[in-house]
Amino acid sequence: MAEVKLFRTWSSPFSLRIVWALKLKDVQYDTIFEDLSNKSPLLLQYNPVHKKIPVLVHNGKAVAESFVILEYIEETWKHNPFLSEDPHERAAARFWAKFGDEKVLPSIWDAFISQGKEQEEGIVKAKDNLKYLEEELKGKTFFGGDHIGFADIALGWLTEYLDVFEEVTSMKLIAEDELPLLSKWKKIFADAPMIKENWPPRDKLVTKFQALREASLLKKVPK
Amino acid sequence: MRVKIALEEKGVRYKYLEEDIFHNKSPLLLKTNPVHKKVPVLIHNDKPICESLNILQYIDHVWNDEAAPKLLAEDPYDRAKARFWVDCFDKKIADCGKKMWASKGEEQEAAATEFIESLKVLEMELGEKPFFEGEHFGLLDIAFIPFSCRFYTYEILCNFNVEKEVPKIMEWVRRCYQRDSVSNSIPDQYKVYDFVLEKKKMYGIS
Numbered sequence: 352m353a354e355v356k357l358f359r360t361w362s363s364p365f366s367l368r369i370v371w372a373l374k375l376k377d378v379q380y381d382t383i384f385e386d387l388s389n390k391s392p393l394l395l396q397y398n399p400v401h402k403k404i405p406v407l408v409h410n411g412k413a414v415a416e417s418f419v420i421l422e423y424i425e426e427t428w429k430h431n432p433f434l435s436e437d438p439h440e441r442a443a444a445r446f447w448a449k450f451g452d453e454k455v456l457p458s459i460w461d462a463f464i465s466q467g468k469e470q471e472e473g474i475v476k477a478k479d480n481l482k483y484l485e486e487e488l489k490g491k492t493f494f495g496g497d498h499i500g501f502a503d504i505a506l507g508w509l510t511e512y513l514d515v516f517e518e519v520t521s522m523k524l525i526a527e528d529e530l531p532l533l534s535k536w537k538k539i540f541a542d543a544p545m546i547k548e549n550w551p552p553r554d555k556l557v558t559k560f561q562a563l564r565e566a567s568l569l570k571k572v573p574k
Numbered sequence: 575m576r577v578k579i580a581l582e583e584k585g586v587r588y589k590y591l592e593e594d595i596f597h598n599k600s601p602l603l604l605k606t607n608p609v610h611k612k613v614p615v616l617i618h619n620d621k622p623i624c625e626s627l628n629i630l631q632y633i634d635h636v637w638n639d640e641a642a643p644k645l646l647a648e649d650p651y652d653r654a655k656a657r658f659w660v661d662c663f664d665k666k667i668a669d670c671g672k673k674m675w676a677s678k679g680e681e682q683e684a685a686a687t688e689f690i691e692s693l694k695v696l697e698m699e700l701g702e703k704p705f706f707e708g709e710h711f712g713l714l715d716i717a718f719i720p721f722s723c724r725f726y727t728y729e730i731l732c733n734f735n736v737e738k739e740v741p742k743i744m745e746w747v748r749r750c751y752q753r754d755s756v757s758n759s760i761p762d763q764y765k766v767y768d769f770v771l772e773k774k775k776m777y778g779i780s
Contacts, residue, residue: 420654422653423653483609
């Protein structure tokens with residue numbers, strides 16, 4: 352039995368981070384796909400606090416929360432590092448990763464599950480957050496500099512999932528004339544060899560997120 | 575407070591700049607943390623580092639000579655556990671804290687219940703160990719201990735007793751306070767209570 356196991360779902364962008372990280376480190380592992388409507392006893396055993404994916408199990412020990420898992424992978428398999436040796440750069444990478452999850456993602460999601468004026472306002476907020484990322488990319492190809500780093504892995508979901516959201520709602524968040532550096536990063540990251548081969552099927556993602564959006568919009572309808 | 579404790583533990587000399595975060599954030603704060611405009615910010619050799627967990631990891635990395643105590647464990651799995659619990663604490667317990675002073679009635683009671691349950695989870699995680707990571711005062715202790723100065727406030731506002739609910743946590747609190755780094759860095763619990771009452775007045779919460 353492989354000593355590394357990853358509990359994930361096919362569509363979770365948080366799981367993809369771990370797939371990319373393990374790929375970049377050339378670590379062999381087994382995948383266990385979870386059905387979140389029917390979580391396996393093993394998942395509940397390995398992540399009793401949050402009961403969520405992704406969970407990495409290495410030699411029987413479970414690590415949960417995607418950023419915690421990324422740090423664990425970086426510290427366990429030291430080749431092909433994705434965090435700089437420089438402590439200030441490490442802090443910056445962690446900062447932008449967290450910014451992505453705490454500000455960028457919720458603002459994009461709020462815009463995605465709304466419509467009309469509410470969506471227009473949501474788009475403005477999301478773009479304001481994306482402008483900080485644009486600024487951070489100045490002089491760099493990736494957030495990690497010349498190569499994919501911690502922040503790229505954390506933010507990388509944007510490069511594919513925003514296209515999915517655009518297909519569902521016609522909402523364009525990263526336009527070349529407004530956010531040229533992010534636009535360029537989006538293409539380069541999404542097409543990078545180890546990243547490209549691991550995207551979930553686009554048509555399945557569109558179907559899934561369309562359904563999620565419709566369900567969210569229904570919930571907002573006053574009874 | 576976390577940052578102060580960490581710097582004190584490492585024996586690092588620093589200049590402390592108090593911010594008036596409610597009424598008048600300084601130009602330096604806005605310049606060094608333009609994204610969130612929040613404290614704490616550590617400025618080292620003119621470079622800012624933001625977010626308390628980031629700063630703690632930075633401090634541990636930079637001031638790492640043999641004489642300085644380690645804040646993070648050496649083993650990657652122990653480090654992962656510590657990071658997991660800090661993340662859990664920041665997401666769950668800090669949120670309850672705000673609800674306990676900023677709301678009332680059922681919402682406040684629910685927050686108090688969730689807070690006590692979270693403390694019980696922490697107490698289980700502590701177990702029989704003197705500190706969260708074992709024999710040595712470390713990252714998790716530094717991350718959690720500042721919150722203890724609010725216990726009195728929550729007890730008064732929500733009518734419960736932390737010692738009764740989680741006695742091992744209170745033993746750990748007293749153990750931490752024996753360290754100068756902690757007792758020198760954390761404000762008096764009664765001053766914190768007065769401050770929260772002032773905040774409630776400011777926000778019009780009775």
